[in-house]
Structures are given as C-alpha cells and as structure tokens.
Amino acid sequence: MSVNRKGEDKMENTKVSNKKLMSLAILFVSALEMGGMGLQPALADIAAAFPNIPTVWMQEMSNWPGFAMLLGCALSTLLATKVSKKVLCQVGVGFVVAYAILGFTLHTSFIQLMMWQTILGLGFGFLMPTSNGIIAENYVEEERSKLMGIQDLFTNGGGMYLTLIGGVLAAKAWNYTYLAFLYALIPLVLGCIYFPADKPAEASGEKSHLKVAPITWLFGAIIFVFINSYGVMGANISFIITERGMGSAALTGTAMAIFLIGGMFGGLIFNPFEKKLHEYVLCCGFVALVIGFLVIYFAQSLAVLFIGAFIVGTSIGFEMPGTLLYATNYNTVEASTAGCAIIHMAGQLGTVCSALFYTPVAGLIKPNDTSFRFLFAACVCTALALLVALAVSITKKKRAA
Numbered sequence: 001m002s003v004n005r006k007g008e009d010k011m012e013n014t015k016v017s018n019k020k021l022m023s024l025a026i027l028f029v030s031a032l033e034m035g036g037m038g039l040q041p042a043l044a045d046i047a048a049a050f051p052n053i054p055t056v057w058m059q060e061m062s063n064w065p066g067f068a069m070l071l072g073c074a075l076s077t078l079l080a081t082k083v084s085k086k087v088l089c090q091v092g093v094g095f096v097v098a099y100a101i102l103g104f105t106l107h108t109s110f111i112q113l114m115m116w117q118t119i120l121g122l123g124f125g126f127l128m129p130t131s132n133g134i135i136a137e138n139y140v141e142e143e144r145s146k147l148m149g150i151q152d153l154f155t156n157g158g159g160m161y162l163t164l165i166g167g168v169l170a171a172k173a174w175n176y177t178y179l180a181f182l183y184a185l186i187p188l189v190l191g192c193i194y195f196p197a198d199k200p201a202e203a204s205g206e207k208s209h210l211k212v213a214p215i216t217w218l219f220g221a222i223i224f225v226f227i228n229s230y231g232v233m234g235a236n237i238s239f240i241i242t243e244r245g246m247g248s249a250a251l252t253g254t255a256m257a258i259f260l261i262g263g264m265f266g267g268l269i270f271n272p273f274e275k276k277l278h279e280y281v282l283c284c285g286f287v288a289l290v291i292g293f294l295v296i297y298f299a300q301s302l303a304v305l306f307i308g309a310f311i312v313g314t315s316i317g318f319e320m321p322g323t324l325l326y327a328t329n330y331n332t333v334e335a336s337t338a339g340c341a342i343i344h345m346a347g348q349l350g351t352v353c354s355a356l357f358y359t360p361v362a363g364l365i366k367p368n369d370t371s372f373r374f375l376f377a378a379c380v381c382t383a384l385a386l387l388v389a390l391a392v393s394i395t396k397k398k399r400a401a
Contacts, residue, residue, distance in 0.1 A: 018194055022138070023147060025190035029089065029131045030151040031158025032096055032187070035120060036065045038162035038180055045174035050110045057110070064114060065121030066348045072125015073341040080337050085130040085137070086195040092126025093191060095119050096184040103178030116178075128344045133337030136328035137198060144328060145271050148321035152267030156260045156316070163257070213330045215395060216339045219282075219323040220346035222391075225384055226285055226319045227347045231354030232293070232377045233259060233312045239370040246302050255309045262310040266317015273318065279326060279392045285319035286385035288312065293378040297371055320347070 039046075040062055047058045076088050099120040106112050135144055162180050169176040237259075238252035266288070274281045288311055295308030327339035358373055366372040 019138070021190065022194040022196070025187055025194050026131055026135060026147070027151060027154040028187035028190060029093060029127055030154045031161070032093070032181075032184055033124065033128060033155045034159030035096065035124065035162060035181065036062050037159050038166050039117075039177060041163060041167035042170040042174040042177040045170060046113070049174065053110050061113065061117055063352070064117040065124060066351055068118045068121025069124040069128070069348055070345050072122040073129055073345045074125070075122075076126045076130055077338045077341045080130070080133070080200060082200055084198045084200050085133045085337060086191070086197055089127050089130040089134065089195065090188060090191050092123045092128075092130065093184050093188045095123030095126065096181055097188060099123065100178050100181035100184065103181075104175050107175045107178075120181075125344075129337050129341035132324055132328065132340035134195060134198070136331075136336030136340075137333050138196060141329060145274050145321075145325055148325050149267050149270035149274070149317070152270065152317045152321050153264045154267075155320075156263035156267065156313070159263075160257060160260045163253075163260075167253075211332075212327075212335050212339045212342065215330050216327050216342055218391060218395065219326050219330075220342045222282055222388055223319060223323045223343050224346040224350040224353075226289075226315075227350030228354045228357060229286075229289055229377055229381050229384070230312070230315060230319075231351055232358050232373060233296075233309065235355050235359070236370050236373050237296075237309065240296065240305070240374075241302075243370055244300070246305065251302065255306060258306050259309040259313040262313020263316045265310075266314035267321065268317070269314075270317050270321050274322065274325070279322075279396065280389060281318055282322045282326075282392065283385045283389050285315040285317075285322070286381045286388060288315035288318065289381040290378045290385065293374040293381065297374040297378065 043058055043061065046061070047053070050058075072092070076092070079088060099116050102119070103113070103116045106116075135147060139147060161183070165180045166177045169179055234256065237255050241247055241251050241255065270281070273284060277284070292308045292310075292312030292315065295311060296305055299305040299308055323343045324340055327343050328336045331339040358377055362369075362373045362376040365376065
C-alpha cells in the first residue's frame with residue numbers, strides 16, 4: 001500500500017539519539033493503555049472498605065478512566081498546537097505515576113478514589129494519541145506497521161501485568177494495588193531521554209494539525225463497532241462459566257488471561273497479514289470474533305472455551321494497530337495525533353456502548369440467555385466483516401479514480 005503523506009520528509013531531519021531505545025520507550029508507554037484493568041483485583045476489598053457505596057459505583061470504577069480519557073484525548077489534541085508531543089506524552093505518563101502515589105497514600109474516601117481514577121483517565125488521553133503521533137513523525141510506513149503490531153503485544157502484556165501483580169499486591173492490602181502502576185516510571189525516564197524534542201504544529205507554522213483526512217472517520221467507525229462487539233467477551237464470560245457448571249467464577253480470571261495472551265499473539269502476526277491484505281486486514285478482527293464467539297457458544301468444556309477466548313483475543317491484534325496505522329498513513333504527519341485521537345475516542349465509546357447494545361437487543365430475541373449473546377454477536381460480526389470489506393473496496397476504488 002502506498003499512501004501520500006505530506007510532511008513525511010521531515011523524518012529525515014528529526015533528531016533521534018537512539019531509535020531502538022525510543023521504540024522501547026513507546027512500547028513501554030503502550031503497556032499502560034489497559035490500566036483501567038489494574039484496580040479490578042481489589043474491587044471486592046474496596047467495596048468492603050466502603051460498604052455504603054452502591055455496588056454499581058464500585059463496578060464503575062474500572063470504566064471511569066475511559067470517560068476521563070475522552071476529555072484527555074480532546075485536550076491533548078488541542079494542546080498539540082502549543083506544546084510538543086513529547087511533553088504531552090510525558091505529562092500523560094506522569095499522571096499515571098501520580099495516580100499510583102495518590103491512590104496508595106490518600107484513600108480514605110470514595111470521592112478521593114474517583115478523583116484518582118479521573119487522573120488516570122486523563123493520563124491515558126494524553127499518552128495514547130501523542131505516542132502514536134510520535135510514531136507517525138519518526139517512522140516510515142513499514143516501520144510503523146511493525147511497531148504498531150508489537151505495540152498491541154505490549155498493551156495486552158501490560159494488562160496482564162497490572163492484573164496479576166495488582167492481585168498479588170491486593171493480597172497485602174487493597175491500596176497496595178496502586179503500586180503496580182509505578183511501573184510507569186520506566187517509560188517516564190526512557191521518554192525523557194529518548195523521545196525527540198519535536199516542535200508543536202503552531203510553532204512549526206503548520207495550519208493542518210486538526211484537518212484530518214475524511215477517511216479517518218471511517219476507521220473511527222470501524223473501531224467503534226469492533227470494540228462494541230469485542231466487549232461481549234468480558235461482559236459475559238463469567239456468566240457462561242457458572243451457568244454451564246464448568247467451575248467457579250474464579251476461572252474467569254484464567255479465561256481473561258488467555259484472552260489477553262490471544263491479543264498478544266494477534267499483535268505479533270499483524271504485520272505479515274497487513275503486508276498481504278493491506279486495508280482488508282481490518283476484516284480479520286471481525287472474522288476472529290465470529291470464530292471465537294461460535295467456539296464459546298458451542299463449548300461444553302473449559303478447554304474448548306479457553307480456545308474460544310484465545311481466538312476472540314487475537315481480534316484486537318488486527319483491529320487496533322490496523323486502524324491506528326491507517327489513521328497515520330492517510331493523514332499528514334501534523335494531523336496524525338488528531339487522527340489517532342479519533343481512533344482512541346471511538347474505541348472508548350464502543351466500550352461504553354457494548355453492554356447497552358448487545359445485552360438488551362439479544363434479550364429481545366432470547367431473554368436472559370447469556371449463551372445466545374455470543375451467537376447473536378457472531379451473526380452481527382459476520383455482517384460487519386462484509387460491510388468493512390465493502391467499505392474498504394469502495395474507498396480504494398474512489399481513491400484510485
């Protein structure tokens with residue numbers, strides 16, 4: 001695939017002291033992106049510490065950073081006209097470090113905890129689009145494809161780290177779970193040293209920093225409907241395990257770990273698939289969801305269910321790096337941060353809307369049938385895979401005309 005990107009020639013003039021270590025810094029930043037999962041091992045203990053807080057608000061703690069992330073993405077995109085991407089990204093990572101320290105030391109009221117969740121979400125909103133903007137500015141297309149595939153491996157690996165280490169720390173005391181986030185000190189130090197000191201768009205005299213290519217909205221729509229479907233796994237897998245008598249709800253943790261390992265594997269194989277399929281690689285995530293959801297629907301043993309969880313997990317390894325890659329490929333270097341912000345915000349909206357769509361709509365057909373949600377999601381994803389293929393085909397023909 002060849003896409004004309006204005007400003008790509010600037011890469012040759014970017015001062016990068018050590019590109020390998022810069023790549024490592026970016027990957028460590030990516031490992032923070034599933035930080036919303038980090039507090040999950042301690043939620044039961046937090047609920048016990050605040051018995052007067054409704055259960056729904058306890059569950060909302062994991063989702064709250066996602067709402068704050070939307071604001072953070074908007075702010076970082078606007079501030080990119082005044083402040084360099086390096087500074088904005090490091091501010092985001094710094095927020096994560098502050099979250100770890102504040103949560104560990106100040107936790108006497110639930111309002112405090114929600115304030116720290118807001119800080120975490122703002123951190124995500126700053127570090128996600130700007131780290132992708134740094135990639136767009138310093139790597140050519142083939143390098144971006146490889147790095148964004150590996151990014152997904154680190155993102156899922158970071159989610160596993162925060163869940164497992166957070167669980168170990170929570171065994172001592174629930175506020176110790178926050179200490180797992182001190183891992184953010186690694187990308188904070190590496191980024192300060194190895195991220196190039198880029199100039200903000202306005203200082204560079206650029207006027208197109210917010211003028212994203214129209215096709216970016218298509219990629220945003222694709223990641224929205226994908227994440228909306230992808231969320232069926234996490235929202236329903238524990239019910240499947242208990243309802244089918246496969247074991248206790250504790251096995252959900254094992255299923256979710258296998259699910260994340262699938263995401264790591266998907267990130268590893270993204271680059272060769274992208275080279276062969278180009279934009280059509282965005283259909284692969286939906287195909288993986290269809291296969292994985294059907295395996296889970298028909299599973300009568302834990303082993304088969306875990307295979308389905310792994311296959312569903314691989315889907316994110318195609319879709320997230322794919323949409324981010326094309327959001328940079330089809331935009332100017334200056335507009336890439338805004339393009340990536342659209343992808344991240346659309347994905348977060350998909351997360352929020354997932355249960356609001358699949359649970360009630362599937363319930364209209366078969367009320368209170370958890371298994372049917374997986375079958376229904378498989379049917380929806382089949383249609384979405386075909387629609388994505390059609391949209392990509394039409395778009396490519398229009399651009400070739």
